[in-house]
Amino acid sequence: MTTPVYAVENLIIDLYTPTVSVRAVDGASFEIHPGETLAIVGESGSGKTVMTLGPLGLLPEGVAIDMRGTARADGRDLVAMSQSELSAMRGGEFGVIFQDPMSALNPMLKIGPQLAEQARRHAGLSAADARKEAVSLLARTGIPDPADRYDRYPHELSGGMLQRAMIALALAAKPRVLIADEPTTALDATVQAQILALIRQIQKEDGIAVVLITHDIGAVSVLADRVIVLYAGQIAEEGSAIDVLTRPVHPYTKGLLASVPDFRSEISSGTREIPGLPPNQTKVEPGCRFAERCSIAQPSCLARRPTLLPVGDGSVLHRAACPVVLNAQGVAHQ
Amino acid sequence: MRRMFLRRAGLALFLMLAATALTFAIVTAAPGNVAALIAERAAGAGADGEMIKRIADELGLNDPLPVRYVHWLGKAVAGDLGESLRTGKPMMDEFAERIPVTALLLFGGGVIALVLSIGLGLWGAVSNGGVVDRLLHGAALIGASTPNFFVAAMLVIVFAVGLGWVPSFGASGATSWLLPWFTIALFPASVLARVVRVNLQEAMSRPFATTGFAKGLSRRGVLLREALPNIAVPFITTFGAQFTLMIIGAIVVERVFGLNGVGAFFIEAIRFRDFVGMQAVLTLFVVFFVSVNLFVDLIAMFADPRLRRARRA
Numbered sequence: 001m002t003t004p005v006y007a008v009e010n011l012i013i014d015l016y017t018p019t020v021s022v023r024a025v026d027g028a029s030f031e032i033h034p035g036e037t038l039a040i041v042g043e044s045g046s047g048k049t050v051m052t053l054g055p056l057g058l059l060p061e062g063v064a065i066d067m068r069g070t071a072r073a074d075g076r077d078l079v080a081m082s083q084s085e086l087s088a089m090r091g092g093e094f095g096v097i098f099q100d101p102m103s104a105l106n107p108m109l110k111i112g113p114q115l116a117e118q119a120r121r122h123a124g125l126s127a128a129d130a131r132k133e134a135v136s137l138l139a140r141t142g143i144p145d146p147a148d149r150y151d152r153y154p155h156e157l158s159g160g161m162l163q164r165a166m167i168a169l170a171l172a173a174k175p176r177v178l179i180a181d182e183p184t185t186a187l188d189a190t191v192q193a194q195i196l197a198l199i200r201q202i203q204k205e206d207g208i209a210v211v212l213i214t215h216d217i218g219a220v221s222v223l224a225d226r227v228i229v230l231y232a233g234q235i236a237e238e239g240s241a242i243d244v245l246t247r248p249v250h251p252y253t254k255g256l257l258a259s260v261p262d263f264r265s266e267i268s269s270g271t272r273e274i275p276g277l278p279p280n281q282t283k284v285e286p287g288c289r290f291a292e293r294c295s296i297a298q299p300s301c302l303a304r305r306p307t308l309l310p311v312g313d314g315s316v317l318h319r320a321a322c323p324v325v326l327n328a329q330g331v332a333h334q
Numbered sequence: 335m336r337r338m339f340l341r342r343a344g345l346a347l348f349l350m351l352a353a354t355a356l357t358f359a360i361v362t363a364a365p366g367n368v369a370a371l372i373a374e375r376a377a378g379a380g381a382d383g384e385m386i387k388r389i390a391d392e393l394g395l396n397d398p399l400p401v402r403y404v405h406w407l408g409k410a411v412a413g414d415l416g417e418s419l420r421t422g423k424p425m426m427d428e429f430a431e432r433i434p435v436t437a438l439l440l441f442g443g444g445v446i447a448l449v450l451s452i453g454l455g456l457w458g459a460v461s462n463g464g465v466v467d468r469l470l471h472g473a474a475l476i477g478a479s480t481p482n483f484f485v486a487a488m489l490v491i492v493f494a495v496g497l498g499w500v501p502s503f504g505a506s507g508a509t510s511w512l513l514p515w516f517t518i519a520l521f522p523a524s525v526l527a528r529v530v531r532v533n534l535q536e537a538m539s540r541p542f543a544t545t546g547f548a549k550g551l552s553r554r555g556v557l558l559r560e561a562l563p564n565i566a567v568p569f570i571t572t573f574g575a576q577f578t579l580m581i582i583g584a585i586v587v588e589r590v591f592g593l594n595g596v597g598a599f600f601i602e603a604i605r606f607r608d609f610v611g612m613q614a615v616l617t618l619f620v621v622f623f624v625s626v627n628l629f630v631d632l633i634a635m636f637a638d639p640r641l642r643r644a645r646r647a
Contacts, residue, residue, distance in 0.1 A: 058547055061538045084552060091550015098541055098548075106542040107640060108563035118549060153639040166545075173550065 004031035004072070005093070005176045005209045011069035013047075013054045013233075017062075022281045024050040026233035026289075027069075034176065037203060037210040039224035039241065041217070041256070043278055047233040048213045049181055055079055056094060056179075057086050073177070092122065095170030096179045100186040101162035105154040111165050112138070112150030118172030137168040142198060160191035167198060171206075178203070181213045196222050217260045221245055229253045232279050232289035235308060239318030249311050249320040249329075252290045288321070296324055339632070346628045350620055354410075357616040358403050366607040369395055371419055406613070415614040420606040425614040428599060433618075436584055436595035442511055443518035444577050450523040452569075455530025459538070459557055470527065477524030482583050486517045486590040503592040514591045518583045522576035529572045530565060537561035566637040574630030578623045 013025040024047045032038045040048045053059060055071030055078040071078040073093050078086060090096075098104035105111070115134035119125055125133060131150070138146035141164040154162055163183065170178060180199060184192035196219055203210050212223055220227055220241060227244040229237040229252065237250040248254045255274035276293035279285075287302040288294070294301070301324065308319040309326050320326065369390035377385060390396055394405060409416070415425035454470050461467035493513060494502030500509040537543060538561050546556035585597035592598075596615055603611035635641045 056548075058544055060544060061535075087547070087550050087552050087555075089550075090548055094548070096545075096548040098545060100541065103541040104545045106545070106560050106564070108566070108638070109560070114549070121550070155640045169545075169549070 002033045007031035007072045009070045014066040016064040032209045035207045037223050037225050039212045039220040039227045042230035046230045094177050095175035097183045099182040101166045115172045122173035141168040177209045179211045237320040243318040250322045251294045346624045349624050353620040361613050416610040418611040420608040432596045442515040446519035447522040451526030454527040458531045459534040474524040474528050477520045489513045518587045533565040534561050537564045567634050570634045578626050
């Protein structure tokens, strides 16, 4: 097995605003290898973005953060790094695509020169070569007439084109990990498929690792090799995309998949919502975070925090944090 | 864009007319009799009622207000703002002598306010809640709430009287301008430093700032490259407003530092009930206000690519 390009272990992240503190990530671990696409799914506020971008120092300013655990990239721990080392990692090892390209690209800066600057800093190109590289990056991400778009400002491009430009920007420093934080959420449905196809194509060509943060199960089924299901800052289930999507074990995963509308059925008949709301994460409770919304919860669920255990014969690391289901399966096997 | 410009220019013209008409009415309504003043100056105590009446008729002072305004306006547009009742010289000659002094005062003060506010605002943003940031915040509060005659007095006591570095009075070489410049710049610099600081903070919380970090920029790099260009429009707009307000400060500062500018002339005009002089200075102020604002609007439009390109649409 290859060495992971990004490996997070026992990560705990507390966020502090002036009024509340929230345990956004509660002891999560994951790793991703070159050429692999890992999808991280969960509801809004489940900690997907904080878990992935937090170790890189990419959380909004004004939120105080306390981070424990390790996050390794290139053999070094991001959590223990100085600010300047971390900046170099962000501009080198990692490329990031954000949800809304209209607000993620600076309205006062032209698109092309930003790409050229990244290429220059990373590869030490001359100004002329960097410009060529930027234009070819724009072309590669499917932007028509890239030489003209080079000198355009963000407001002159459509949302889909901007997201392509954002991808070009993320790729400009030749990262080993591409983190896509809900890359299609703000886009038109027809454009979403194009952007997903573009990410897949780039990953195939460059063999880079892709972390896809999303709540779009459709996007997961298109792109992901592996899936992590996050609930209230804890990993509920993880495994290959096929295992998790077709043979979910954790009650939350089942609920999440059941809540996805199926285009073949009526919304009223085919779709079920998970009752209740995600828990208040301001208090750290023992026990399973999902228990209060879970239909099969038992008293023991509230007493001890479930750990991730192999599912069935434990093929390709399909693991779930639900002893109730796993015990029942174990009984069935015997 | 051209239509936009024409509309703005038309509005500016209208504002000038309205403001001069208003000041004309107010100055006219102020206590004091122009004809009596002129008669007294010409004949001393020998001025009698008949002479005053004759002068009033000659000057058309008994005409209805609108007629007098239109009469004044016609001459003003032709470049004749009348003769000062105090000095007897044409107001245009007074202005030719005094506008350079006031212009230099405003220009120097404006440059200092510009440099200080951007520099200190950035410094505060770099410090981001640290000691420097809090000290600058406090200093800006004090700077924005201290009246400039007091500032002037303190500066004179410390730097002119105490340390003897600069002259306390008059325009005698480069160093004599330093105290007036800093006095007049203190208020706008304090306000603008806060504008810079607050808008930078706002920009740093926007998604494009996160993208800047993701590109590998340091926090200082994100501040300078990503956030600073984004405060251009609010900064330019506020700077324009503060710059026009500096003319009010000039009235006090010129007086305190013995600078022979338009502001000092205005005070004398009020003391002497020099209605012609007052109206001329107020007209100058109106033209200054309106044209600076027009200019600032245009610059702000060019500073933002979204507005700049809108003209092509």
